[in-house]
Amino acid sequence: MHDIHPPRTIVLTGDRITGPLHLGHYIGSLRQRLKLQNEAQQYILMADMQGLTDNGATPEKVSSFLFDVAADYLSVGIDPAKSTLCLQSALPALSELTLLYLNLVTVSRLERNPTVKSEIQQKNLSRALPAGFLIYPVSQAADITAFSADIVPVGEDQLPMIEQTNEIVSKINHLTGKNILKPCRAIVGSVGRLPGSDGNGKMSKSLGNTINLSSTADAIQQAVYSMYTDPHHVNISDPGKVEGNVVFTYLDAFCEDKLLVQEMKENYRRGGLGDVKCKAMLNDILQSLLQPIREERQRLINDKAYLLNVIEQGTRQAREVTQRKLNELKSALRLLIID
Amino acid sequence: MHDIHPPRTIVLTGDRITGPLHLGHYIGSLRQRLKLQNEAQQYILMADMQGLTDNGATPEKVSSFLFDVAADYLSVGIDPAKSTLCLQSALPALSELTLLYLNLVTVSRLERNPTVKSEIQQKNLSRALPAGFLIYPVSQAADITAFSADIVPVGEDQLPMIEQTNEIVSKINHLTGKNILKPCRAIVGSVGRLPGSDGNGKMSKSLGNTINLSSTADAIQQAVYSMYTDPHHVNISDPGKVEGNVVFTYLDAFCEDKLLVQEMKENYRRGGLGDVKCKAMLNDILQSLLQPIREERQRLINDKAYLLNVIEQGTRQAREVTQRKLNELKSALRLLIID
Numbered sequence: 001m002h003d004i005h006p007p008r009t010i011v012l013t014g015d016r017i018t019g020p021l022h023l024g025h026y027i028g029s030l031r032q033r034l035k036l037q038n039e040a041q042q043y044i045l046m047a048d049m050q051g052l053t054d055n056g057a058t059p060e061k062v063s064s065f066l067f068d069v070a071a072d073y074l075s076v077g078i079d080p081a082k083s084t085l086c087l088q089s090a091l092p093a094l095s096e097l098t099l100l101y102l103n104l105v106t107v108s109r110l111e112r113n114p115t116v117k118s119e120i121q122q123k124n125l126s127r128a129l130p131a132g133f134l135i136y137p138v139s140q141a142a143d144i145t146a147f148s149a150d151i152v153p154v155g156e157d158q159l160p161m162i163e164q165t166n167e168i169v170s171k172i173n174h175l176t177g178k179n180i181l182k183p184c185r186a187i188v189g190s191v192g193r194l195p196g197s198d199g200n201g202k203m204s205k206s207l208g209n210t211i212n213l214s215s216t217a218d219a220i221q222q223a224v225y226s227m228y229t230d231p232h233h234v235n236i237s238d239p240g241k242v243e244g245n246v247v248f249t250y251l252d253a254f255c256e257d258k259l260l261v262q263e264m265k266e267n268y269r270r271g272g273l274g275d276v277k278c279k280a281m282l283n284d285i286l287q288s289l290l291q292p293i294r295e296e297r298q299r300l301i302n303d304k305a306y307l308l309n310v311i312e313q314g315t316r317q318a319r320e321v322t323q324r325k326l327n328e329l330k331s332a333l334r335l336l337i338i339d
Numbered sequence: 340m341h342d343i344h345p346p347r348t349i350v351l352t353g354d355r356i357t358g359p360l361h362l363g364h365y366i367g368s369l370r371q372r373l374k375l376q377n378e379a380q381q382y383i384l385m386a387d388m389q390g391l392t393d394n395g396a397t398p399e400k401v402s403s404f405l406f407d408v409a410a411d412y413l414s415v416g417i418d419p420a421k422s423t424l425c426l427q428s429a430l431p432a433l434s435e436l437t438l439l440y441l442n443l444v445t446v447s448r449l450e451r452n453p454t455v456k457s458e459i460q461q462k463n464l465s466r467a468l469p470a471g472f473l474i475y476p477v478s479q480a481a482d483i484t485a486f487s488a489d490i491v492p493v494g495e496d497q498l499p500m501i502e503q504t505n506e507i508v509s510k511i512n513h514l515t516g517k518n519i520l521k522p523c524r525a526i527v528g529s530v531g532r533l534p535g536s537d538g539n540g541k542m543s544k545s546l547g548n549t550i551n552l553s554s555t556a557d558a559i560q561q562a563v564y565s566m567y568t569d570p571h572h573v574n575i576s577d578p579g580k581v582e583g584n585v586v587f588t589y590l591d592a593f594c595e596d597k598l599l600v601q602e603m604k605e606n607y608r609r610g611g612l613g614d615v616k617c618k619a620m621l622n623d624i625l626q627s628l629l630q631p632i633r634e635e636r637q638r639l640i641n642d643k644a645y646l647l648n649v650i651e652q653g654t655r656q657a658r659e660v661t662q663r664k665l666n667e668l669k670s671a672l673r674l675l676i677i678d
Binding site: 048049052053054055056057059060061063064066087089090092093096097098099102103104105106107108110128129130131132133134135138139175212308311312315316330333334335336337338 | 387388391392394395396398399401402403405426428429431432434435437438439441442443444445446447449465468469470471472473474477478514545647650651654655669672673674675676677
């Protein structure tokens, strides 16, 4: 009998390991991964090597968060029986593919990558740009192609990465005359980036404006009650602005009763709805969302042996997959493979 | 009882695998390796990954010469029981170390590397510089440090590479607070570069001016008799120029009777010694040097299974050494090691 199941769609997703995950990750990617793990073969890459590309001189910023991030994943419902968690630095095929691909990508092509350009600016790296950071799109191409990912969930700003990956795919397939690498497709999340609680740009540990999955009830409440709203909305009866008002952005993201949020917005605009009332509601929503996550996370973080086991098992599985792809490419390039 | 032997000096040497080896390699490095293999722990890295850095689009230029180069080594007397032959692309730790080091080296530091700068010019790469080529000094640093080499034999033009390697050594040791990487020392060969038979620059396959270790007796003779001498030395009785005269450069390199060469030079300068006589002598010397090498080489190239075995054994040994160094560094960076 032949296998009548069509091949499962392969998804590669993951995070730079540079801190615990927060509500921005939850809305932007974790929720989607919970869905995807039931529909596809999902690999979640714990990207410590990528974390080091701009933390080369402070590696503890990366290494110290590995178990936190693993606990974050599992506490929101990522199921190691459905999703494969794996550690980037423990997958040598990814480094080997990166070095092979680097010979097919010019320096000027890397310098033109819009994502890298804007990140260099954001991180103020221009004067002392680490070479590892300049080439990280190639490293991502290695990640994506090593897993033969069909789909890569990304933010809008990461689209040039996918483009660069598919350029490498074309070059390699053309060069070897075989379809060794699979082109991938980006799926861009329907939800935009969650702003920080201060309303400034995106949620980011370094800006101190995050609500982590592990935040205490007090910390959540404090973050919500100090959220940026409309500075001109002084009295409850004043008309208020909803756009740029972080409380409403969060309500849009986290309140499931969309009709209620719509009514509140109208009320707020008209005048008559106070910030405190809105914040109390948001606080309730976030507390109910995060309490079970925090409790489960605490349980997990106390069971490091289990977390280690999950990472090890997944990484060994991923190692087989990525090693197979590397060997396929090496064979096509007629490089000698030595067991 | 304690081991009373001092640790052996470790030497790393090797060649980009981009063609069969020639007399330039023999004089510049192979002769020295024959000596070093009796005095030190010598690793000979068959650098196919480095060969790809400027042959990314023509990988067959690299892969097709692997057995040729192995046969070249053994035919001149490299002894696999004394020297460890190993294949760069089959040592994943080298790629992993390269990516780790790249985070500690800035792009502008790489762009300032004098060796890379002049090679970019020589190879006419400036318009489409492959990223792999720009970063190859870091890849070399990975090679050298992975083997904990004390000594690296290089040409004068490669000294900036050693400098860059030792910069990385300092950074890593400073960062980890441990002496994980060993600084290395260059030894620059006493013999300068052997010019091509046409007198133009160095011997190079692409210039078609090489005498390979595998060249036939006819090809050697033809190369010698068409060598560039002194174009103004028309009649035997004319005074001739020795400087820039390729025949004399080769006699200096290959004739063991230094006094005889000295006399011939004086005679040539004075007038009275013809080119044909000099060439006949050089031809005799090269024929006697290369005939046994060529025969042994032919025997070896017909025994691919043996060559493969030598490469495999050496590579497995090198894999242990390099993997151990990688794990030491990963531990110091507190990266998780998964077996």
